[in-house]
Amino acid sequence: xxxxxxxxxxxxxxxxxxxxxxxxxxxxxxxxxxxxxxxxxxxxxxxxxxxxxxxxxxxxxxxxxxxxxxxxxxxxxxxxxxxxxxxxxxxxxxxxxxxxxxxxxxxxxxxxxxxxxxxxxxxxxxxxxxxxxxxxxxxxxxxxxxxxxxxxxxxxxxxxxxxxxxxxxxxxxxxxxxxxxxxxxxxxxxxxxxxxxxxxxxxxxxxxxxxxxxxxxxxxxxxxxxxxxxxxxxxxxxxxxxxxxxxxxxxxxxxxxxxxxxxxxxxxxxxxxxxxxxxxxxxxxxxxxxxxxxxxxxxxxxxxxxxxxxxxxxxxxxxxxxxxxxxxxxxxxxxxx
Amino acid sequence: xxxxxxxxxxxxxxxxxxxxxxxxxxxxxxxxxxxxxxxxxxxxxxxxxxxxxxxxxxxxxxxxxxxxxxxxxxxxxxxxxxxxxxxxxxxxxxxxxxxxxxxxxxxxxxxxxxxxxxxxxxxxxxxxxxxxxxxxxxxxxxxxxxxxxxxxxxxxxxxxxxxxxxxxxxxxxxxxxxxxxxxxxxxxxxxxxxxxxxxxxxxxxxxxxxxxxxxxxxxxxxxxxxxxxxxxxxxxxxxxxxxxxxxxxxxxxxxxxxxxxxxxxxxxxxxxxxxxxxxxxxxxxxxxxxxxxxxxxxxxxxxxxxxxxxxxxxxxxxxxxxxxxxxxxxxxxxxxx
DNA sequence: CTGAAAGCGCTTACAG
DNA sequence: CTGAAAGCGCTTACAG
Numbered sequence: 128x129x130x131x132x133x134x135x136x137x138x139x140x141x142x143x144x145x146x147x148x149x150x151x152x153x154x155x156x157x158x159x160x161x162x163x164x165x166x167x168x169x170x171x172x173x174x175x176x177x178x179x180x181x182x183x184x185x186x187x188x189x190x191x192x193x194x195x196x197x198x199x200x201x202x203x204x205x206x207x208x209x210x211x212x213x214x215x216x217x218x219x220x221x222x223x224x225x226x227x228x229x230x231x232x233x234x235x236x237x238x239x240x241x242x243x244x245x246x247x248x249x250x251x252x253x254x255x256x257x258x259x260x261x262x263x264x265x266x267x268x269x270x271x272x273x274x275x276x277x278x279x280x281x282x283x284x285x286x287x288x289x290x291x292x293x294x295x296x297x298x299x300x301x302x303x304x305x306x307x308x309x310x311x312x313x314x315x316x317x318x319x320x321x322x323x324x325x326x327x328x329x330x331x332x333x334x335x336x337x338x339x340x341x342x343x344x345x346x347x348x349x350x351x352x353x354x355x356x357x358x359x360x361x362x363x364x365x366x367x368x369x370x371x372x373x374x375x376x377x378x379x380x381x382x383x384x385x386x387x388x389x390x391x392x393x394x395x396x397x398x399x400x401x402x403x404x405x406x407x408x409x410x411x412x413x414x415x416x417x418x419x420x421x422x423x424x425x426x427x428x429x430x431x432x433x434x435x436x437x438x439x440x441x442x443x444x445x446x447x448x449x450x451x452x453x454x455x456x457x458x459x460x461x462x463x464x
Numbered sequence: 465x466x467x468x469x470x471x472x473x474x475x476x477x478x479x480x481x482x483x484x485x486x487x488x489x490x491x492x493x494x495x496x497x498x499x500x501x502x503x504x505x506x507x508x509x510x511x512x513x514x515x516x517x518x519x520x521x522x523x524x525x526x527x528x529x530x531x532x533x534x535x536x537x538x539x540x541x542x543x544x545x546x547x548x549x550x551x552x553x554x555x556x557x558x559x560x561x562x563x564x565x566x567x568x569x570x571x572x573x574x575x576x577x578x579x580x581x582x583x584x585x586x587x588x589x590x591x592x593x594x595x596x597x598x599x600x601x602x603x604x605x606x607x608x609x610x611x612x613x614x615x616x617x618x619x620x621x622x623x624x625x626x627x628x629x630x631x632x633x634x635x636x637x638x639x640x641x642x643x644x645x646x647x648x649x650x651x652x653x654x655x656x657x658x659x660x661x662x663x664x665x666x667x668x669x670x671x672x673x674x675x676x677x678x679x680x681x682x683x684x685x686x687x688x689x690x691x692x693x694x695x696x697x698x699x700x701x702x703x704x705x706x707x708x709x710x711x712x713x714x715x716x717x718x719x720x721x722x723x724x725x726x727x728x729x730x731x732x733x734x735x736x737x738x739x740x741x742x743x744x745x746x747x748x749x750x751x752x753x754x755x756x757x758x759x760x761x762x763x764x765x766x767x768x769x770x771x772x773x774x775x776x777x778x779x780x781x782x783x784x785x786x787x788x789x790x791x792x793x794x795x796x797x798x799x800x801x
Numbered sequence: 802c803t804g805a806a807a808g809c810g811c812t813t814a815c816a817g
Numbered sequence: 818c819t820g821a822a823a824g825c826g827c828t829t830a831c832a833g
Contacts, residue, residue: 134587134605136810147820152812162818179580183523183588184810187825202551207544214539214565226563228551243516250471251520251826268471409746473826484804489828499802521826524809588810 135178143172155180186252195432196248197226198241199259204404205421206259209274212425213257220433225252241265254436257428260317270435274428276445278318283435283444285428287419289319289401292450293326293371296399296417299452300369301334303460305397309360309367311377313348320348323373323401342367346377353377357384361396368396368461375400375407375416382410382457393459403453412456419450472515480509492517523589532769533585534563535578536596541741542758543596546611549762550594557770562589578602591773594765597654607772611765615655620772620781622765624756626656626738629787630663630708633736633754636789637706638671640797642734646697646704648714650685657685660710660738679704683714690714694721698733705798706734712741712753719747719794730796740790749793756787 137155141148146165153161154169161169172178186192197213199206210226217224227248229240241261249256249269258265260275264282276284300308310327313320328338341363344356353372357380360367372378378400382392390396392412400407403418427448435444474492478485483502490498491506498506509515523529534550536543547563554561564585566577578598586593586606595602597612601619613621637645647664650657665675678700681693690709694717697704709715715737719729727733729749737744740755764785772781 134810138810148811149813149820149822150818153819156812160818165818179583179587181524181588181810182584183520184825185812186520187518187524187810187827188812189825202544202547204541204544207539207541207547210539210544210565217565224563224565226561226565228547228554228561228563246516247519250516251518406742406746409743471826475826485827486804486806486829487802490803493828497802502802518826521809522828524811524826525828526809 134181135176137178137180139176140169140172140178143176144168182252192252192254193221194223194225194253195429195436196245196253196256197224197259198244198248198256198261199226199228202228208421209259209425209428212420212422212427213429215422216426216429216433222254222433245271255432257425257432270432270439272428272432272435274424276318278316278321280318280445281443283431283440285424285431285446285448286318287424288447288450289322289419290326290329292401292417292419292452293323293373294330295450295452296371296401296415297327297330298334299415299454300371300397300399300458301330301336303369303397303458305367305369305461306336307339307342307365307367307369309342309344309370311344311346311353311356311360311370311372311381313346313373313377315345317348320373327371346373348374348376350376350380353380354384357381361385361388361390369398369458370396371399371401373401375402375404375414378414378416378457379406379410382414392457394462397458397461399458408455410457415455415458416453417450418453420448423448471518472513474515474517476513477506477509477515480513481505519589529589529591530558531560531562531590532766532773533582533590533593534561534596535581535585535593535598536563536565539565545758546596546762546765549757549759549764550766552759553763553766553770559591559770582608592769594762594769607769607776609765609769609772611761613655615653615658617655617782618780620768620777622761622768622783622785623655624761625784625787626659626756627663627666629738629754629756629789630660630710631667632787632789633708633738633752634664634667635671636752636791636795637708637734637736638667638673640706640734640795642704642706642798643673644676644679644702644704644706646679646681646707648681648683648690648693648697648707648709648718650683650710650714652682654685657710664708683710685711685713687713687717690717691721694718698722698725698727704733706736706795708736708738710738712737712739712744712751715751715753715794716743716747719751729794731799734795734798736795745792747794752792752795753790754787755790757785760785 137148137151141151151169154166241258242265245256245265245267249267255270258273264280265271273282273284275286312324315321346352370381372381378398381398385392385396400414400416403416407414407416474485474488478488488506491503578595579602582593582602582604586604592607595610601617602608610619610621612623649661652658683689707718709718715735718735722729722733737751737753740753744751744753
């Protein structure tokens with residue numbers, strides 16, 4: 128303890144074990160070509176000195192890092208679910224995850240933000256990167272997979288099968304006997320919103336029902352943005368007997384609006400949402416909705432990224448995760464008039 | 465484009481701008497002593513080449529990294545809330561956050577796990593580290609702050625004022641007229657569980673009520689572990705008229721058990737929880753509980769860590785975040801017999 | 802104001 | 818089986 132060093136380095140271990148740092152490195156990385164005696168001494172030195180390898184130094188030298196990166200705008204529940212799914216996929220793979228979150232709050236809303244974050248992680252720390260709901264496509268030398276990409280994205284991506292989900296939701300309402308079905312869509316620059324609206328139109332089309340554009344309102348997925356279109360729909364001379372909202376947050380808001388207006392759900396109005404967030408099961412009545420397992424999205428995205436890290440692909444991989452209709456109390460047959 | 469390099473480095477920028485890499489570094493880090501002409505050329509070169517600085521290389525050289533680390537076992541809702549609070553604190557501070565999650569699932573439950581993670585981050589990438597609900601105390605050269613530390617912890621830490629919260633909860637029941645108040649505690653190795661039980665005992669003591677140990681059951685904070693103790697309590701010859709559960713998850717389970725037994729809440733049994741998770745407001749009846757803002761915990765922990773990074777302290781800082789009673793429908797006066 | 806050079810802690814051919 | 822040495826991409830005294 129003559130020198131007061133601030134960190135225990137590989138050099139210290141080497142000295143303590145009486146070998147070179149190359150040998151220490153080999154032992155740590157489990158590489159062949161070390162006598163068992165030397166390996167033993169190195170291991171002993173490591174535990175005596177409490178040595179821990181430097182992630183940064185080894186990342187700088189190594190090309191394969193065995194770490195995946197993730198970039199997200201916030202840690203609200205959607206991202207939290209994604210993270211859980213990613214961890215499910217990583218379990219036991221030998222890969223770790225590093226999440227980098229920039230402290231400056233506004234930077235987050237600027238255009239190049241995700242690109243910067245991805246470069247930061249991929250260049251140096253991670254073998255590839257996951258981007259959650261990016262505002263724009265992102266590129267990198269290392270593979271990048273988007274979860275919920277923008278509309279028309281040309282990146283590797285994972286998203287829910289929004290189109291099929293909407294079709295099933297609307298078909299459910301049709302089967303109950305509804306003919307005037309309103310839609311409250313989301314921001315159409317997002318692929319998800321677009322596909323959900325497409326599904327709505329497609330299902331009505333298939334049923335031979337003409338699309339009535341006055342029955343289509345638009346929010347931006349956030350609950351509050353559903354209030355105005357919901358009221359507009361219900362103020363119609365001939366209001367819809369059912370409303371399909373493109374997110375559960377918005378659907379629950381529609382439910383509130385309906386009750387405030389003295390409407391019985393589902394007696395006077397059936398309501399279907401999309402997402403199956405936990406609150407949907409707890410509303411009164413509980414919400415019929417389309418389940419998209421966000422956790423599963425994270426899982427599939429991590430799997431895809433892992434495979435791309437091993438076999439880089441120049442064609443674009445996009446995977447659609449199935450959705451499923453969950454029928455609960457907020458839908459029923461229309462009042463027979 | 466004669467050389468096909470894989471990454472744009474500072475060297476490339478320097479060459480392109482006709483300066484040395486030292487000058488490039490100075491421009492990037494906003495250091496003085498660069499002529500405006502040189503700075504201009506460097507900036508131009510950076511944008512032409514699309515240069516992005518290497519987080520890893522600069523971390524290796526620099527002592528101050530302007531990055532905080534966070535280590536957690538999972539990303540379930542508790543940790544997600546913590547993350548939100550941490551991001552609140554970081555906003556605009558110029559500090560970033562890096563979360564490192566090990567992929568191997570069991571490692572997580574082993575003893576030295578947090579220590580290893582903290583060393584990994586703190587040694588090299590971060591100026592300091594946050595540890596969420598560690599199983600044991602963790603040390604490092606760089607400052608470490610625990611959120612919800614173990615009982616008797618000697619680390620810097622942030623935790624809810626669990627004792628005061630329990631006292632208020634039990635006093636609320638006492639004020640309603642309850643005298644036989646059951647407790648379902650948590651795992652007592654956790655400081656939080658211990659303090660909550662202490663608060664219960666203290667409040668009864670102050671009210672001059674002898675502690676009846678048969679009224680004390682124990683779970684481990686997870687919902688399911690409350691079922692057996694709840695039934696045991698309600699099977700008593702003289703059952704409690706109120707039950708205080710040390711977590712909302714457990715309290716909601718008690719509510720279920722009570723209803724399954726045909727008890728009216730709060731008519732036959734009052735129930736109080738602890739935590740104020742979102743589900744508590746939605747139960748039927750809604751749960752009276754003690755609010756501990758987990759997000760606030762994250763916020764305060766990040767603030768503390770930031771201050772410790774700037775002024776390292778050798779005394780132990782522990783901060784207690786206030787809790788607050790939220791009275792809802794699950795508590796009322798006992799039936800007058 | 803500017804640059805050459807040392808060095809952060811590792812890994813990896815290369816030569817024994 | 819083992820080690821000396823180069824180099825990953827930066828920052829930072831130091832000398833001009």
